[in-house]
Amino acid sequence: MTKKRILLVDDEKxxxxxxxxxxxxxxxxxxxxxxWPEDALAAARExxxxxxxxxxxxxxxxxxxxxAQIDNDPALKGTPIVFLTAAVRKWQVEDNDGIICxxxxxxxxxxxxxVIAMIEKHARK
Amino acid sequence: xxxxSSRVTxxxxxxxxxxxxxxxxxxxxxxxxxEDNPADVRLLRELLKEISGSSFVLTVAPRMSEAQARxxxxxxxxxxxDLSLPDSRDLSSFRELRSVAPTVPVIVLSGLDDESLAVSxxxxxxxxxxxxxxxxxxILGRSIRHAIERHVAEQKLVRSEAFYxxxxxxxxxxxxxxxxxxxxTFANQRFCQLLDKSLDDIxxxxxxxxxxxxxxxKYQEDDREVIRTGKIFETIEENVAPDGETMYVQxxxxxxxxAKGKVLGTQCIFWDITAQKRFEQQLQRKNEALAASEAALxxxxxxxxxxxxxxxxxxxxxxxxxxxxxxxxxxxxxxxxMQMGVNYLSxxxxxxxxxxxxxxxxxxxAITRADSITRGLLDFAASKQLAVKPEDFNQLISDTLKxxxxxxxxxxxELVKELADKLPKVAVEKTQxxxxxxxxxxxxxxxxxxxxxxxxxxxxxxxxxxxxSEGSRSSAHLWMGDTVVVAEVEDTGTGIPQEHLVxxxxxxxxxxxxxxGTGLGLPVSRKIVELHGGTIDxxxxxDGQGVRVTVQLQVRRENS
Numbered sequence: 001m002t003k004k005r006i007l008l009v010d011d012e013k014x015x016x017x018x019x020x021x022x023x024x025x026x027x028x029x030x031x032x033x034x035x036w037p038e039d040a041l042a043a044a045r046e047x048x049x050x051x052x053x054x055x056x057x058x059x060x061x062x063x064x065x066x067x068a069q070i071d072n073d074p075a076l077k078g079t080p081i082v083f084l085t086a087a088v089r090k091w092q093v094e095d096n097d098g099i100i101c102x103x104x105x106x107x108x109x110x111x112x113x114x115v116i117a118m119i120e121k122h123a124r125k
Numbered sequence: 126x127x128x129x130s131s132r133v134t135x136x137x138x139x140x141x142x143x144x145x146x147x148x149x150x151x152x153x154x155x156x157x158x159x160e161d162n163p164a165d166v167r168l169l170r171e172l173l174k175e176i177s178g179s180s181f182v183l184t185v186a187p188r189m190s191e192a193q194a195r196x197x198x199x200x201x202x203x204x205x206x207d208l209s210l211p212d213s214r215d216l217s218s219f220r221e222l223r224s225v226a227p228t229v230p231v232i233v234l235s236g237l238d239d240e241s242l243a244v245s246x247x248x249x250x251x252x253x254x255x256x257x258x259x260x261x262x263x264i265l266g267r268s269i270r271h272a273i274e275r276h277v278a279e280q281k282l283v284r285s286e287a288f289y290x291x292x293x294x295x296x297x298x299x300x301x302x303x304x305x306x307x308x309x310t311f312a313n314q315r316f317c318q319l320l321d322k323s324l325d326d327i328x329x330x331x332x333x334x335x336x337x338x339x340x341x342x343k344y345q346e347d348d349r350e351v352i353r354t355g356k357i358f359e360t361i362e363e364n365v366a367p368d369g370e371t372m373y374v375q376x377x378x379x380x381x382x383x384a385k386g387k388v389l390g391t392q393c394i395f396w397d398i399t400a401q402k403r404f405e406q407q408l409q410r411k412n413e414a415l416a417a418s419e420a421a422l423x424x425x426x427x428x429x430x431x432x433x434x435x436x437x438x439x440x441x442x443x444x445x446x447x448x449x450x451x452x453x454x455x456x457x458x459x460x461x462x463m464q465m466g467v468n469y470l471s472x473x474x475x476x477x478x479x480x481x482x483x484x485x486x487x488x489x490x491a492i493t494r495a496d497s498i499t500r501g502l503l504d505f506a507a508s509k510q511l512a513v514k515p516e517d518f519n520q521l522i523s524d525t526l527k528x529x530x531x532x533x534x535x536x537x538x539e540l541v542k543e544l545a546d547k548l549p550k551v552a553v554e555k556t557q558x559x560x561x562x563x564x565x566x567x568x569x570x571x572x573x574x575x576x577x578x579x580x581x582x583x584x585x586x587x588x589x590x591x592x593x594s595e596g597s598r599s600s601a602h603l604w605m606g607d608t609v610v611v612a613e614v615e616d617t618g619t620g621i622p623q624e625h626l627v628x629x630x631x632x633x634x635x636x637x638x639x640x641x642g643t644g645l646g647l648p649v650s651r652k653i654v655e656l657h658g659g660t661i662d663x664x665x666x667x668d669g670q671g672v673r674v675t676v677q678l679q680v681r682r683e684n685s
Contacts, residue, residue, distance in 0.1 A: 109461035
């Protein structure tokens with residue numbers, strides 16, 4: 001079974017490091033981290049992820065814009081994106097059946113199990 | 126009275142006690158005898174001497190010309206004249222005397238053959254006539270005394286009449302009298318001028334000849350009231366003049382009675398008091414305006430105080446909220462990192478290392494506890510200071526509109542409600558949000574002093590962006606994906622000048638007159654909305670026709 005390729009875009013370095021560690025620990029995922037939102041598009045083109053975990057509030061470029069770039073890129077079109085953000089609260093996500101702005105959303109802090117469940121649900125099979 | 130004694134020529138001064146020779150005092154009576162016949166003069170002189178109780182100063186004028194000269198130059202109490210004089214005859218003699226001295230009583234001496242002439246003279250104003258034949262002192266004396274007394278009485282009457290005539294005709298009041306059948310019996314000149322009729326055209330007519338039937342009927346009703354009660358009747362009548370102005374007339378009606386007290390008719394005096402009334406009304410209006418502005422001032426003072434308190438309270442709450450939300454948000458990420466770290470480590474615990482597993486479990490629980498504290502802080506910041514309850518937004522808006530219904534009606538502002546069906550409930554403190562909308566509605570009313578249309582629209586939508594202010598990641602705002610309920614309030618006023626738009630949320634900025642605007646309505650409104658995690662936005666409408674205020678409030682589950 002091939003590992004799922006996950007692109008993790010978040011400006012919080014410690015968080016990306018630990019989430020990468022936790023996800024790769026399961027043996028099911030190949031995780032690439034990108035801490036600079038403006039580099040996310042290039043990274044995605046190169047890495048061709050099965051799913052992108054995307055923070056929303058980041059310096060210089062909000063996650064919403066990154067998502068729009070990816071949605072509009074012919075090569076990346078259809079790549080599943082899951083927002084992982086402190087900008088929404090858990091009840092807000094629940095109120096919207098987990099979908100915010102046409103993308104699934106996970107409120108921080110989320111446990112590793114929650115992140116994995118989200119990946120399994122939305123990642124390209 | 127030295128001059129009198131020198132004039133005593135025909136009689137000594139009356140010595141008898143209490144002798145009244147003249148009705149005014151007891152000086153001798155100055156008598157001018159106009160007679161050309163010396164025999165008659167002698168006769169008269171003798172008779173005058175015989176008259177008891179009176180003394181006379183006799184002056185004789187044998188010709189009319191001389192008599193006239195005397196009358197012009199001197200003062201006489203009575204004139205006794207023959208009607209056949211060398212230079213004047215018959216009634217013309219009498220008339221010439223009267224023309225020179227109209228106020229001196231005249232007695233005509235008559236022969237038996239011309240009594241009818243003497244009677245004519247009396248008709249023209251002579252006091253009496255006497256036959257020369259058979260004339261005696263008694264008759265002559267009585268005639269002279271009566272002539273003088275009667276003449277004095279007549280003069281009094283004339284003066285009295287002149288006095289009352291002057292009063293009635295020169296007072297600036299309208300005066301008239303009516304008999305029991307409501308016919309005019311008298312009208313003064315002023316009233317004649319008012320009706321634009323001569324006195325002759327008024328006498329004998331009734332109000333129905335001069336006034337519209339309703340008015341005439343009312344006037345006569347008032348008269349009958351006076352006749353029935355016999356009492357004075359006073360009223361202020363309001364009449365609408367042809368130019369539409371209301372005129373006020375003070376009316377006093379009193380009964381006219383005969384000697385026995387029986388009512389014979391009514392008399393009325395009335396005068397225009399419009400100017401006075403206007404002045405009183407002006408004064409009253411000014412008083413009321415003064416009282417109103419005083420009340421308004423007091424109220425705006427109270428409003429100002431309460432707004433200041435609200436602002437201070439809102440500022441405090443926002444500071445606390447901002448601080449709490451900031452701390453909570455910044456703590457969340459480190460907590461997430463620690464959670465991931467603990468998660469990772471717990472999978473790497475070598476078998477048999479129970480203590481390490483236990484330490485990690487303790488850390489996991491501590492992280493969970495810290496996380497619940499940050500959530501609590503966020504909730505506190507968002508709403509715990511407000512007594513929020515799920516409210517029907519449309520109901521809230523409608524209830525608030527009722528509060529300003531009177532203002533809308535007064536300014537003739539049409540209300541258009543476009544309220545969406547089945548709006549989700551909003552978690553708000555109703556009175557606070559109502560205060561916000563009262564402010565918005567009142568501003569809209571003030572923007573449309575000449576009337577207009579107030580449109581209130583509600584709908585729900587999902588946020589597609591996140592509202593947050595520069596330099597703050599955590600102050601109260603709406604997040605992307607929030608379902609919000611939106612109220613749009615539009616007026617058709619003149620809009621807000623661009624240079625004011627940037628200042629409208631500044632405390633104490635106002636364009637309204639002192640006492641009307643506190644300059645705190647919008648700042649306080651914004652604080653309240655932001656405390657509820659909502660937004661308020663004010664823009665001129667794209668078409669330039671008025672202002673649109675947009676209020677967005679979060680929809681959230683009650684138990685979240």
